[in-house]
Amino acid sequence: MTTDTNLDIAALDTAHSLHPWTHFESFVRDGPLVIERGSGCSLWDTDGREYLDAVGGLWCTNIGLGRREMGEVIAAQAEKLAFCNTFVDMTNGPAALLSAKLADLAPGDLNHVHLTTGGSTAVDSAYRMVAYYQRCAGRPEKTQVIARDSSYHGSTYATISIGKRAGDKMPEFEYATKGIHHISAPDCYRAIGERSEAEFCDDLVGEFEAKIAEIGPEKIGGFFAEPIQASGGVVVPPKDYLKRIAAVCHKHDILFIADEVVTGFGRLGHWFASWDEFGAQPDIICCAKGLSSGYQPIGAMIFSDRIWDAMQGDRWYASGFTYAGHPVACAASLKNIEIIEREDLLSHATDVGQYFEDRLSVLEGLPLIGDVRGRKLMLCVESVADKTTKTLLPDHLDVGKRIADAAEARGLMVRPMGHLNVMSPPLVITKSQIDFIAETLEASVKEVTDQLV
């Protein structure tokens, strides 16, 4: 295969690439958008068109693209030691330093780190850790787990089974169902009905307790939750929900696993949101994405002293990945964290995040927009046919995609997900770029509204 730059990349891609989460017919019809270059919050396609990437890659380009010092660190580490496995008793400097750094940043006694290749493998590892820890702690029957509707925890066999987002489960496949249970999503827009937020929260916590009682607390070993459900529709839970759910977990010796693959590393203005934003202390945090800002594929499962202590002794931990503790990925992550600290990007995200919320909330005044929700640099708009009844537009109108296409034509990327458009820009976004997002999105929504009447 030659790398001749005159090759038609789009044609080659259409002929040979199977993209994740792709719709065959429309992909073959429309072909790919080929991106060539990125800097800060901007992307350029092969025709030289610039886009402001309000998607942040895929919730991940936190420090922004095109940083020279990231390229230099990656190149230097690749030259010095491109690979060294971390199985059994071997390690490398960046892997050990990154583990120590993550233990330092994580809340409470989360002092131990299992490095992985991304978010799915971090959550998959946590799923295995549930049964492993519970057995080590003398509770071998506690192997089952509870997660929530509208959640996304990854794409391995186990993690896609733990998640429960509409449309993720292909009818051609079977998924794991044994020992995996789900409770309602804490959806304050669609599920709250006539209840106050406090009543809704009481009901959700009650449902969790009832589910534990139904299965038997002696059988439930872990509970998985994204602090804000990301791909399930940027679902922000009611006040105190996460804290109360964590307390129920701790009462029953159920491990509370915070999936912070999206919410970690500054998206909500903190290293981790479960404790700092919601006051809930997890037993395990899974992270990826902003851990390296997408400069390298990497994830991590960070877990507590209690788990670590229970595991000690004459036994094996027989799980892990070739690229766990990859020196180049770890060096990139360390530099990424250094940049977040040096540039105080957590404070910046808090500041511009509030501005983003304020600017986008105005869109709720548009007839098509039923809800604008999320926090700080994690927001979405939901389109509806009727704002009072919250009725959705028919699927075939593909309203989210239409809005995304109209925005793309104006140089803005917002991610379509059914009737939603989701945004998670890099933490380095400026207020004037946020103005551009708000104004362009508004113009795009108005254009699509005109098409629909």
Ligand code: PLP
């Ligand atoms: N968990 C959450 C909350 C996610 O949003 C994602 C990916 O979007 C994952 C896990 C899986 O991460 P990865 O795609 O890196 O495997």
